[in-house]
Amino acid sequence: VARKANIQGDVWPGLPKRFQTFLFFKIRKPDEFKTRLRSFVDEHITTAQEACDMKNQILEAKTQAQKHGVPAKILPLPGVNIAFASTGLAALGKFTFNEAAVKKDRNLSKIFKKNQLRGGLFGKGMYDDLVGEGWDEPKELRSQFKPSAGKRLIDGVLMVTASRAEDLRYKVLRVKEHFQKEPGSDDPDTVRLSNDPCLDFPFTNHGKTRPEKGKEHFGFEDGISQPLIEGLDEVAPKGKEPKAVKPGLIFARHEGDDMNQPEWAEDGSFLVIRDLQQLVPEFEKWLEDNKHNAPFAADSDDPKEKLAAYLMGRWRNGTPVDENPHHDKDPNLFRSNNFDFHPVDKHERCPFAAHIRKMRPRGDLNHDHAVIIRRGISYGDEVTPEEKTAQKSDDAKERGLMFVCYQSDIRNGFNFLTTRWASNHHFPDRKANFVGEHGPGIDAIVGQRLAHHPERSIGLPDGKHPTEARIGLDRWVIPRGGEYFFTPSIKALKEYLTG
Ligand code: N7H
Numbered sequence: 001v002a003r004k005a006n007i008q009g010d011v012w013p014g015l016p017k018r019f020q021t022f023l024f025f026k027i028r029k030p031d032e033f034k035t036r037l038r039s040f041v042d043e044h045i046t047t048a049q050e051a052c053d054m055k056n057q058i059l060e061a062k063t064q065a066q067k068h069g070v071p072a073k074i075l076p077l078p079g080v081n082i083a084f085a086s087t088g089l090a091a092l093g094k095f096t097f098n099e100a101a102v103k104k105d106r107n108l109s110k111i112f113k114k115n116q117l118r119g120g121l122f123g124k125g126m127y128d129d130l131v132g133e134g135w136d137e138p139k140e141l142r143s144q145f146k147p148s149a150g151k152r153l154i155d156g157v158l159m160v161t162a163s164r165a166e167d168l169r170y171k172v173l174r175v176k177e178h179f180q181k182e183p184g185s186d187d188p189d190t191v192r193l194s195n196d197p198c199l200d201f202p203f204t205n206h207g208k209t210r211p212e213k214g215k216e217h218f219g220f221e222d223g224i225s226q227p228l229i230e231g232l233d234e235v236a237p238k239g240k241e242p243k244a245v246k247p248g249l250i251f252a253r254h255e256g257d258d259m260n261q262p263e264w265a266e267d268g269s270f271l272v273i274r275d276l277q278q279l280v281p282e283f284e285k286w287l288e289d290n291k292h293n294a295p296f297a298a299d300s301d302d303p304k305e306k307l308a309a310y311l312m313g314r315w316r317n318g319t320p321v322d323e324n325p326h327h328d329k330d331p332n333l334f335r336s337n338n339f340d341f342h343p344v345d346k347h348e349r350c351p352f353a354a355h356i357r358k359m360r361p362r363g364d365l366n367h368d369h370a371v372i373i374r375r376g377i378s379y380g381d382e383v384t385p386e387e388k389t390a391q392k393s394d395d396a397k398e399r400g401l402m403f404v405c406y407q408s409d410i411r412n413g414f415n416f417l418t419t420r421w422a423s424n425h426h427f428p429d430r431k432a433n434f435v436g437e438h439g440p441g442i443d444a445i446v447g448q449r450l451a452h453h454p455e456r457s458i459g460l461p462d463g464k465h466p467t468e469a470r471i472g473l474d475r476w477v478i479p480r481g482g483e484y485f486f487t488p489s490i491k492a493l494k495e496y497l498t499g
C-alpha cells in the first residue's frame with residue numbers, strides 16, 4: 001500500500017480544521033463493530049493522500065481569491081479519523097492486559113505476544129500514568145477521563161473535522177449513524193437508530209478555532225513549528241532550521257523507531273489527547289502585575305509583551321525572541337522558524353526555559369530524540385468583558401486547548417516532554433553558570449509540579465549580563481485529563497483489527 005494512502009490524515013499532513021468534534025466511544029458489540037468499521041474505512045476515513053489534496057484545494061482557493069481580489073471561499077472539507085485506547089483494542093481481542101504489557105516498554109519480544117502493541121504507557125492509559133505518578137490531580141479531571149469502579153470509560157475516539165460548522169454537524173450525524181443505525185435503514189432522511197447499537201458515544205468534546213485566526217486563547221500565534229519528516233515533508237536545506245527528523249519518531253516501524261512493534265502497526269502512530277483549560281484573564285493579570293518585576297523589561301517599549309514573549313520564546317505574533325528579543329515589528333520574522341538558540345550556553349535572547357525551547361531544544365541538544373507532531377484545537381468561547389474587568393475566569397465559561405499530538409512512543413514523546421523537560425527546573429541542563437541553583441526553571445505554559453518540587457519559577461535574562469532574573473510563576477493551564485490512543489493505518493483497520 002502506498003504510504004500516503006495508508007496513513008490517517010490527521011497524523012500527517014493534518015486535517016484542515018476550523019471545527020472539530022471528538023466522539024469518544026465505548027464498544028458494546030465487538031463483532032458487529034468490526035463489520036461496520038470495515039465498510040466505514042473506505043466511506044469515511046480521510047487518508048494522508050486525501051488530506052494533502054484538501055490542503056492543495058485550500059491553496060488553490062486562496063490563490064484564485066488573491067488573483068481576483070475577492071475573499072477566499074471557505075470549502076467544506078470534512079475529515080474523519082479513528083483511534084483506539086488499549087481498552088478498545090482489548091475489546092476487539094487485539095490487546096492483552098498483563099503485568100508485562102503495562103510495565104515494560106519496548107523491545108521485549110519474549111514477554112509480548114506476537115501481535116501485542118508495545119508501549120507500557122499506552123497499556124496503562126493516561127489516568128494510571130499521570131495520576132499514578134502524582135502529576136495530575138484527580139479532583140481536577142473531567143469525569144470522562146476518570147475510571148469508574150476501576151474501569152476506564154473510553155475505548156476510542158472518532159475525530160471529525162470541517163471548515164464550516166454545518167458541514168461538521170452533517171458529517172458527525174453520518175458517522176454516528178454508520179455505527180448506530182438499524183440494519184437496512186440506509187436512507188439518511190429516514191434513518192432509524194438502534195436501541196442496542198454496537199457502539200456508544202458517551203462523551204463528546206468540541207473544538208473550534210478562535211475568531212482571531214491562528215491564535216490560541218492566550219493570544220499567541222500557534223501552529224507554526226512542526227517537525228519536518230524525512231521522506232514525507234519538503235525538508236529545509238542543510239544549515240537551515242528546523243532540522244528534519246527520522247520518520248520513526250512519529251510512525252511505527254519506520255527508521256528511527258526502536259519499539260519493535262508488530263507488523264500490523266506499521267504506518268500507525270500513538271495519539272495523545274489532553275484537555276488543557278486556560279485561565280486567560282488570570283494570565284493577563286499576572287503579566288500586568290509582573291511586567292516591572294523583571295529587570296530586562298524596564299528597557300522595553302512594552303514590558304508586558306516582552307514578559308509574555310519571554311515565557312513563550314515567541315512574541316504573540318509568532319516572532320521568535322531568539323531572532324529578535326527587542327520587538328515584534330519585522331514582518332520577515334512573523335512565524336519564522338529558522339533559529340537554533342546559538343550560542344547555546346547563554347540565554348540572552350531566548351530564555352532557556354521558554355515554552356518553545358523546552359519543547360524543542362534545537363541547538364541545546366546534539367540530536368532530536370523526543371519529538372511530537374501537534375494537532376490541537378482551541379475550545380470554549382472568547383473572554384467576556386465581565387471576565388476582563390474582574391481579571392478572573394468565569395467557571396461557567398471554560399476555555400482551553402484540546403491538545404492533540406502524535407508520536408511513535410508515548411514515553412519518549414508527550415510523557416517525556418511533559419515530565420522530563422517542561423516540569424523539570426534543571427532542563428535544559430549544563431547551563432549552570434548562568435542560571436543559579438534553581439536551574440532554567442519550569443515551563444510557564446505546561447510545566448507541572450510534584451509536591452517535593454521547588455515552587456514554580458523561571459530564570460529570565462536580565463538584559464545586561466549573561467545571568468538571570470528569577471521570577472515566580474502562577475499556574476494558568478489546568479490539566480483536565482485525557483487519554484492515550486493508537487491511530488492505526490488504513491490497512492490495519494481493514495484487515496488485522498477487523499479480522
Ligand atoms: Fe505548546 N500556546 O498556544 O500558547 N505551543 N502549548 N505544547 N508547543 C507552541 O511553534 C501552547 C503544549 C509544543 O518546534 C507555541 O507552533 C499552549 C504541550 C511544541 O519550536 C505556542 C498549550 C506540549 C512546540 C504554544 C501548549 C507542547 C510548541 C508556538 C497548553 C507537549 C513547538 C507556536 C494550553 C507536551 C516547539 C508554534 C518548536 C509550541 C502554546 C501545550 C509542545 C504559541 C497554550 C502540552 C513541541
